[in-house]
Amino acid sequence: MKPSKRKLSICLGAIVAVAVAIPAWVSGQTIAQGASKGSSASNTQWSIQVETVEPGEIPFAYSFQIATYESLVEELNKTHHFNSVFREGDRKAGDVPNLLVLKTTVVKYTAGSETRREVTTFSGATKVWVRTQLFTRDGKIVLDRTLDGKVRFFGSNLRATHNLARNVAKMIEQSPLPASDQAVTITAPAKLNADSPGEGHS
């Protein structure tokens, strides 16, 4: 066999080996990714029930309470993080084995003005801070955070509730939830500071 033919056959062999090896490596990676995704979504056995927003002592408009509640239900549904998302009073939630209850209480509210925002840019922001608590059915706290929703520049005042709900849903999605019925407190209750009371920001 001539040296040139030998080189050619070596090259061909190498190409064939690479062609066989790469798909196997890629499929192995895909399987690994699937497995890691599966482990990160280990809390998908939970269902969640969203309670209506408690205004507490804050003069929080009723339309804002309902808008926050509706946005929370919508955003939690969008995450696909829970088996089911129930509303307050839903009788079907009684039959579900692993149920978390989301309680939202308004901690602070700064009423803004769309016109002021448009005219001055730097003032007139609508801000709302809420304490978000996740309970198990037997009352154990799984998650306790304070988050906010703001409208600083564009949009109507109600948009603050949408931003707030998105922050809450994102926080719940990123938080590790315990295995079923072994609930433990994950975070301590947040403290309310002057301007940024919570850990989450819009």
Add this chain to the structure above:
Amino acid sequence: MVPQEQFAQRSLSRRAVLSLCAFLLCCSIGAWTQSAAFAGGPASALRIRATHLMGFPNTKSNCNGTLLVKEDTLRFRQDGKSDAELKIPSIQGAFLGGESKQVGGVPMKVGKAATPFGGGRVISLFAHKKYDTLTVEYVDNDGGVHGAIFQLSKGEAELVRSELVAQGASLNVGSGKPAQAGSAEVSNETK
């Protein structure tokens, strides 16, 4: 002379007949429009233009349409689409609020942004309008609580609420929270 008198008399009678016909036509048009406005008597008592902000079943958010209180149902007729409806007995609360919003939407925003020397801010100062908001809390067949928010012209939300009460909506059932929140809402928005 005799034919001329006859002609004058005929033209006079023609005019009388024509004016009578015109009068009858006007009357019939008036009666027809009135009957169209109150078709079916008290069943179609209220029909108000509104913007659905969120929460009403099978309706897109932020869409314009007509709010109807009719035959034991609260209906929202989206422009050019079919009705979405809600049974009035399922309504647990209806709360009023107010909101001042910028008018004109996106075209106005673009116009304001394009106005030189900060003229857009001056336009914003005057291009706002006060609206009423009507928040309706209702329950579905499984008992789950829902809420819908509508934006109406100033003074019209009260009409809808009164009509809901008249049609038998059991408002403010449960805790006293909604009433407090409603009053807070009004006071808050009037700032």
